Amino acid sequence: MKIVVANSIGRDRKGNYIIHSPSRWSEAVKNKYHWFAYYPWELAYLSALLKHETKHRVKFVDGCLMRLGGKDYYKHIIAESPDMLVIESATRMIEENVELALKVKAATGAKIVFVGPHASAFPQKLIDMGIDYVCVGEYELTVLEIVQSKKRNEILGLYPNVRRPLLDIKKLPWPEDNDVSRLEYAYPGEPSSEFREIQMYATRGCPGSCNFCVARHVYYNKANWRPREVTDVINEIKHLRDKYPLMQGVFFDEEVHNADRQFVFKLTEAIIENGLSDLRFEAMCDVRFLDAQVMRAMKNAGYYKLRIGIESASEKVMKAMGKTIDLEKIVNTLKTAKSIGLKTYGTFTFGALGSDVKEDEKTIKLMRDLIKNNLLDNLQLSICTPQPGTPFYEHVRRNSLLRKNIEACDYDGGIFAVIDYPNYTHRQIEAMKRKALVIRDHYFMNKRIKDKGVRDWIISAFRRYGWWGVSTKAFLRIINELCFVKIIKLNKKNRF
Numbered sequence: 001m002k003i004v005v006a007n008s009i010g011r012d013r014k015g016n017y018i019i020h021s022p023s024r025w026s027e028a029v030k031n032k033y034h035w036f037a038y039y040p041w042e043l044a045y046l047s048a049l050l051k052h053e054t055k056h057r058v059k060f061v062d063g064c065l066m067r068l069g070g071k072d073y074y075k076h077i078i079a080e081s082p083d084m085l086v087i088e089s090a091t092r093m094i095e096e097n098v099e100l101a102l103k104v105k106a107a108t109g110a111k112i113v114f115v116g117p118h119a120s121a122f123p124q125k126l127i128d129m130g131i132d133y134v135c136v137g138e139y140e141l142t143v144l145e146i147v148q149s150k151k152r153n154e155i156l157g158l159y160p161n162v163r164r165p166l167l168d169i170k171k172l173p174w175p176e177d178n179d180v181s182r183l184e185y186a187y188p189g190e191p192s193s194e195f196r197e198i199q200m201y202a203t204r205g206c207p208g209s210c211n212f213c214v215a216r217h218v219y220y221n222k223a224n225w226r227p228r229e230v231t232d233v234i235n236e237i238k239h240l241r242d243k244y245p246l247m248q249g250v251f252f253d254e255e256v257h258n259a260d261r262q263f264v265f266k267l268t269e270a271i272i273e274n275g276l277s278d279l280r281f282e283a284m285c286d287v288r289f290l291d292a293q294v295m296r297a298m299k300n301a302g303y304y305k306l307r308i309g310i311e312s313a314s315e316k317v318m319k320a321m322g323k324t325i326d327l328e329k330i331v332n333t334l335k336t337a338k339s340i341g342l343k344t345y346g347t348f349t350f351g352a353l354g355s356d357v358k359e360d361e362k363t364i365k366l367m368r369d370l371i372k373n374n375l376l377d378n379l380q381l382s383i384c385t386p387q388p389g390t391p392f393y394e395h396v397r398r399n400s401l402l403r404k405n406i407e408a409c410d411y412d413g414g415i416f417a418v419i420d421y422p423n424y425t426h427r428q429i430e431a432m433k434r435k436a437l438v439i440r441d442h443y444f445m446n447k448r449i450k451d452k453g454v455r456d457w458i459i460s461a462f463r464r465y466g467w468w469g470v471s472t473k474a475f476l477r478i479i480n481e482l483c484f485v486k487i488i489k490l491n492k493k494n495r496f
């Protein structure tokens, strides 16, 4: 049997580029200089597992990496003559991905398996649309058992059967690196990665329970945290480094890299002992488990940047979203990280449960202060989107807060808000995020020019995007400054 394991379509019907963040959500960007590809890690583990455990011919394809729209992706998949197509989709692209899959089924007779966030949230809807198998939650072993022709009613995690227990990630082979090159995901690379970093996974899961989190609620259905064997992680890094001499570092793009201090100590010691500390590492971290000792160990092992979820400056919002960290701890951790010589990156979100104009303005002010005080080097902004399957989604649905005429493609936390709170409309939420973006870019640009000059900015933008990219980015910067002036005028009393 020929099995095609496919990531989502990479360009939507309007020609936007899709950035599919596995186990989080998909977003679209208009400008190709804002595009990059996340390594679709769970699909990549699945592909490797199927190759390892079965004799079937398996082909991994990534429409996002190839930036393929539905028509071209269809041709690409059909050329493989699949007997089975496994495809992952978030809600943002579900309609187009289902259309593509059904066309493949009509043309080849292939069985279609849907996995990922939308499939986990609405399995029956996909069955009703003609999809053959729908997997709920973490899906590697579920798909393996489908492929092994286990009886349908005995396959845990295959709808309508109950979920399967979370898998032992120590038993997984290293993820797919033959049909795609893992290094390719570093060109141009996640925008905040400063080196040619391969995306890697030393752990899986998170002990937290934020109400909007797709990984926590849709994939795992419970708080959990599972580390791999340190020796296996080290061997994978060594293997990648040997295979890709151009590799400069590793981005541990997990839910939480550091939930166990002892794990971090063991991993960082092993990195040093194995002569890997000249690589540059960055990791998604939880501020609750960061202290000076842990951060020093990371710095000594070559970590250059820590990414943490800040999300909101509002206690009310933090409480409503189920995040149990306080601002003082965040600020102190950022200060300690900077004093140790680590760079910092924070995520902020707008329109979460409990938010309104006043609460989200607090977040913009915090963001501005952290940039001005040199406590953040990069940051990500999003609209807090109630992705189906999360408690956040259930809450807004039950309380009829979803805006009218909503479409699947609106579940895009980069651009659109899908909630109308009684005192905070979706338009206001979208405007709040745009405002935050303008302010962020203004202050970072100012800081960069002050620290390093315009020449440095041009050179680094050229290295990443070429001349046309530099020109486009320069033009966008000018527009941003004009917007900033407009915001200042509107906020005379409340200067940013």
Ligand code: SF4
Binding pocket: 205, 206, 207, 208, 209, 210, 213, 214, 215, 216, 255, 256, 286, 309
């Ligand atoms: S801390 Fe991050 S990974 Fe953990 S539940 Fe919250 S959003 Fe999800």
